[in-house]
Structure formats: structure tokens, C-alpha cells
Amino acid sequence: xxxxxxxxxxxxxxxxxxxxxxxxxxxxxxxxxxxxxxxxxxxxxxxxxxxxxxxxxxxxxxxxxxxxxxxxxxxxxxxxxxxxxxxxxxxxxxxxxxxxxxxxxxxxxxxxxxxxxxxxxxxxxxxxxxxxxxxxxxxxxxxxxxxxxxxxxxxxxxxxxxxxxxxxxxxxxxxxxxxxxxxxxxxxxxxxxxxxxxxxxxxxxxxxxxxxxxxxxxxxxxxxxxxxxxxxxxxxxxxxxxxxxxxxxxxxxxxxxxxxxxxxxxxxxxxxxxxxxxxxxxxxxxxxxxxxxxxxxxxxxxxxxxxxxxxxxxxxxxxxxxxxxxxxxxxxxxxxxxxxxxxxxxxxxxxxxxxxxxxxxxxxxxxxxxxxxxxxxxxxxxxxxxxxxxxxxxxxxxxxxxxxxxxx
Numbered sequence: 001x002x003x004x005x006x007x008x009x010x011x012x013x014x015x016x017x018x019x020x021x022x023x024x025x026x027x028x029x030x031x032x033x034x035x036x037x038x039x040x041x042x043x044x045x046x047x048x049x050x051x052x053x054x055x056x057x058x059x060x061x062x063x064x065x066x067x068x069x070x071x072x073x074x075x076x077x078x079x080x081x082x083x084x085x086x087x088x089x090x091x092x093x094x095x096x097x098x099x100x101x102x103x104x105x106x107x108x109x110x111x112x113x114x115x116x117x118x119x120x121x122x123x124x125x126x127x128x129x130x131x132x133x134x135x136x137x138x139x140x141x142x143x144x145x146x147x148x149x150x151x152x153x154x155x156x157x158x159x160x161x162x163x164x165x166x167x168x169x170x171x172x173x174x175x176x177x178x179x180x181x182x183x184x185x186x187x188x189x190x191x192x193x194x195x196x197x198x199x200x201x202x203x204x205x206x207x208x209x210x211x212x213x214x215x216x217x218x219x220x221x222x223x224x225x226x227x228x229x230x231x232x233x234x235x236x237x238x239x240x241x242x243x244x245x246x247x248x249x250x251x252x253x254x255x256x257x258x259x260x261x262x263x264x265x266x267x268x269x270x271x272x273x274x275x276x277x278x279x280x281x282x283x284x285x286x287x288x289x290x291x292x293x294x295x296x297x298x299x300x301x302x303x304x305x306x307x308x309x310x311x312x313x314x315x316x317x318x319x320x321x322x323x324x325x326x327x328x329x330x331x332x333x334x335x336x337x338x339x340x341x342x343x344x345x346x347x348x349x350x351x352x353x354x355x356x357x358x359x360x361x362x363x364x365x366x367x368x369x370x371x372x373x374x375x376x377x378x379x380x381x382x383x384x385x386x387x388x389x390x391x392x393x394x395x396x397x398x399x400x401x402x403x404x405x406x407x408x
Contacts, residue, residue, distance in 0.1 A: 020048035030058025103140035197238030336364035
């Protein structure tokens with residue numbers, strides 16, 4: 001038995017174990033975007049995947065197969081041999097969990113749609129489609145090629161066959177390969193447990209802003225990272241996700257609704273829940289106070305300026321009144337309190353609004369506006385999880401793990 005001690009494999013699971021024990025065949029075709037597959041392969045490894053690369057001859061004209069050997073930790077398949085590699089990985093009893101064709105040229109798309117397998121990559125594709133193994137295609141080509149009627153028809157044929165396709169990024173008259181981060185996210189969704197499949201999850205994130213004048217606002221230190229990571233984690237688990245936050249970021253796979261003030265956010269959330277919602281996660285740092293703004297700029301240079309604040313709308317109160325049966329996860333932040341006081345504050349919030357769970361943290365010691373956090377997670381039965389410490393993705397995973405554990 002040969003033991004693979006390739007140094008790249010030391011990266012396995014260093015970011016997460018979401019792809020642990022999953023084998024992904026990365027089929028690389030002759031687009032200049034092939035240069036990005038070296039880092040793409042390593043990102044998949046960092047999330048636990050075993051990656052086996054297969055390259056067309058055209059792809060080998062852009063990057064050397066040794067580069068992908070280095071990136072995956074395994075020899076690259078550049079031709080079909082007596083080992084019948086396409087059957088070994090993508091046949092009916094194959095070991096691959098997913099065939100990822102990235103980048104995929106117009107030529108390869110058309111061949112795949114017609115069952116033409118005259119390169120190692122198309123041979124793998126024909127075998128995978130015939131075997132029912134998930135196939136994810138990530139196009140990359142010139143814009144005029146992507147707009148060609150025959151190419152669009154062939155894309156449609158692939159979709160009708162059950163092939164999954166990520167829309168390219170249209171920029172500089174080019175259909176560019178989707179960002180590696182988004183490809184990894186989609187792979188995680190395809191190969192994930194689907195624990196939130198069929199569910200619509202609505203999330204709020206970021207710090208709201210209350211306008212004072214034409215320039216100034218009242219806000220807080222929230223970065224919005226927690227909301228973004230909760231949205232990505234829910235998407236990974238198969239949910240249909242909408243994120244309501246102050247600024248759209250172009251997040252892949254997630255519907256973004258822009259809401260700047262506390263009033264805007266409350267109205268947007270109520271509107272979105274009205275469209276159907278299975279779980280609402282209120283992670284935004286919503287302003288407790290607002291102000292009647294003026295349209296002009298308040299002149300500077302005054303010795304003192306008095307602002308009159310009034311209470312902002314209580315979003316959870318409005319939601320609970322209108323939707324008494326909705327599962328809601330709330331967030332409670334306190335500053336420089338002991339653990340008992342933090343827990344008591346979280347329980348009060350839970351009882352007041354009938355929440356399914358509360359995520360509590362002491363922002364006096366970090367967490368707001370920082371990449372990582374330490375939180376306690378409480379559910380309605382009184383069970384306490386934590387403290388959970390890590391980056392915001394780790395926190396998001398722990399929150400949804402707890403919700404699924406309690407709610408089945």
C-alpha cells in the first residue's frame with residue numbers, strides 16, 4: 001500500500017471539514033482561467049476534499065500538469081489509460097462524489113451536451129452524466145461565445161440533463177469564471193447534508209444607520225460579518241436565503257435586500273416574512289434610538305450641539321405580534337458583564353419575544369467589528385452551548401448546528 005505524504009495534504013481540513021471524505025474530480029479545459037485552478041484545488045483541500053485533476057490537452061498548453069499535481073497532492077490524469085480512470089472515478093461504482101468542470105470552455109460545453117468525448121475531460125463528463133454523478137460546470141469564455149445561440153442551446157441541454165451550472169461573471173465583454181470562493185460554496189451546498197433544504201431563511205446583519213443631517217449618521221461598530229456568514233452557512237445547508245443589511249455586497253446564491261435605518265429594516269423584514277419564511281435570524285445591530293433628520297448639513301464649529309433622540313421601532317416586537325408561530329433566533333450583546341448577567345439578559349430577551357434561541361456575547365471584550373467572536377448559545381429549553389470561540393463562520397455553523405439539533 002502506497003502512503004501519500006505529499007505536503008499539500010497537510011492543508012486538509014485547515015479551513016473546515018465540510019468536504020471531508022469527499023472526492024472531487026476537477027476537470028480543467030483550455031481557458032486562460034485554468035491558471036486559477038491551482039488555488040481552487042487547494043481551497044477544496046483546505047475544506048477536507050480529496051481532489052483528483054484531469055486535464056485536456058488544451059489546458060496543458062496553459063498550465064503544466066505538475067502545477068495541479070502540486071495543488072492536489074495527486075498525479076494528474078492527462079490521458080485515459082488501461083486503468084480506465086473515467087470509470088474508476090465517474091462510473092456507476094466510481095469513487096467520485098462530484099465532477100467539477102472548471103473552467104469550462106464553449107467547446108467543452110457543446111461536446112458535453114452532445115455526448116462527444118474526445119478529450120480526457122469530456123470522457124469523464126460523458127461517464128459522470130451517464131452514471132448520475134453530480135456534475136457542476138463553471139463556464140469561462142469570451143462574451144460573444146457565451147452569447148452564441150448554439151452555446152446557449154447546449155447549456156440548456158446540459159441543464160435538462162441535470163447538470164448544474166454556475167453563471168459566469170460578465171465583465172470586460174468576457175464571461176469570466178466565477179470566484180473560487182463562490183465555487184467552493186456551491187460545491188459545499190451540493191455535497192452538504194441539505195439539513196435546511198426546502199427552507200426559506202431570512203437573516204438581518206450589519207449595523208443600521210440613523211441619518212442626522214445630509215452627511216452625518218448615528219451607527220455602531222458592527223461589521224456585518226456575522227450576518228454574511230450566517231447567510232452563507234444557511235446556503236451551504238440547502239436553504240433559500242435572504243439577507244437584509246445596510247449595503248449589498250453581491251453575495252453568491254443569496255438574495256440581498258438593502259435596508260439602512262431601523263425603520264427600513266423592520267419594514268423590509270416584515271415584507272420578506274410575508275413572502276414565506278421558515279426561520280428568521282435577527283443578527284443585525286439595530287439602532288435603539290433614532291432622530292428627526294434635517295436635509296441640510298449642520299454647521300460645524302459650535303461649542304455644543306444637542307441632539308434629541310427618540311426610541312426606534314422594536315423589530316422583534318412587531319414581528320412576533322404579526323407572526324406568533326415563526327421560529328426566531330435573536331442576538332443579545334452586552335458590554336463588560338459577567339457570565340451570569342449575560343445569560344440572564346439573554347433569557348429575558350427569549351421570554352419577552354418567544355424566541356427559539358438566543359446568541360449572547362460580551363462586546364466589551366471584542367466580537368463587534370472583529371473577524372472572530374466568543375458567544376453563548378441558549379435555546380428555549382434552557383440548554384446552554386458554549387462558549388463557542390472562532391471566526392464568524394465557525395460561530396454561524398455552531399448556531400445553525402444547535403437550531404437543527406433542537407428542531408430536527
